[in-house]
Amino acid sequence: MNFSSWPPLLVVDVEGNGTNPPDLVEVAALPVRDGRPDTGTAGAWVAKPHRPVTPFAARVHGLTNERLEKAPGWQEIADQVHTLLGASWICAHNAHVDYRVLSAHLPQWQPAGVLDTLRLARATYPGLAKYSLDALIEHAAPDLSEAPAQRHRATFDAYATAQLLIAMADHYASWDQLVAVAVPPGLPGAPDPEQEPTLW
Template sequence: MNFSSWPPLLVVDVEGNGTNPPDLVEVAALPVRGGHPDTSTAGAWLTKPHRPVTPFAANIHGLTNERLENEPGWAEIADQVHALLGTAWVCAHNAHVDYKVLSAHLPRWQPAGVIDTLRLAKATYPSLAKYSLDALIKHVKPDLSAAPAQRHRATFDAYATAQLLLSMAAHYDTWDQLVAAAVPPGLPGAPEPEKDPTLW
């Protein structure tokens, strides 16, 4: 895979407050350049949600209401998040979730495309029993020594997802092949189905 052929891409991860639909409590956006995560230009934000964090959510990511009490509200950071994401491609694990939540919070945001490492993993490693982020980390064994924070925080999960994406990309010769395997139907960047030339 020639990584220099890739368009601008950021790996994203979000953490929510546990409600449905969720309020955001953390967003991470990690650019991938030249086949490497670029932590020097990454963005990470904590935000105080409109509704309290549920005990279940706080137990997973560790972001309690007390921890977020003095963080800015979403309206204060939305423009910063939107500016970093721009119109680049984004990648996430189980990307439907992150794309849906980010789109709800950034209604003017339109990424060029959405790579899903869950979908990509199923195409790349068809015999695995599970495709969770933890299962893929165990299978691929990416180097996470430089990952910030810890599992279930947005910065760690974005870094781990970026490393998994790069490992799996080595199984494909071109960006178009990667896209064909990794972009879910109906999301931005999905390849157009070939039209039947016999139809008018």
């Protein structure tokens, strides 16, 4: 894979407060440049949600209501998040979720396209028992020695997803081949389905 041919791309991960629909409590956006995560220009934000963090969500990511008490509200950081994301491609694990939540919180935002490492992994590593982020980390053994924070925090999960994307991309000859496999139908960047031939 020639990584220099890639358009601007950020791997994103979001954490919510556990409600449905969720309020965002953490967002990470990690650029991938020349086949490597660019932690120097990454962005990470925590936000105090409108509604309290549920006990279950707090147990998963560790962001309790007490820890978020003095964090800015979403409206105070939304412009910063939107500016970093811009019109770049994004990538996430089970990308429908991150794309849907970010779109709800940033109604004016539209990425160039959306890669899904869950969809990509099913094509790249057929036959695995599970395709969770933990299962893929165990299978592909990416180098996470420089990953920030810990599992289930947005910065760690974005870094792990970026390393998995880079590892899986080497199984494809070109960006277009990667896109054909990794973009879920109906999301931005999905290739147009071939038109059915007609009689006229």
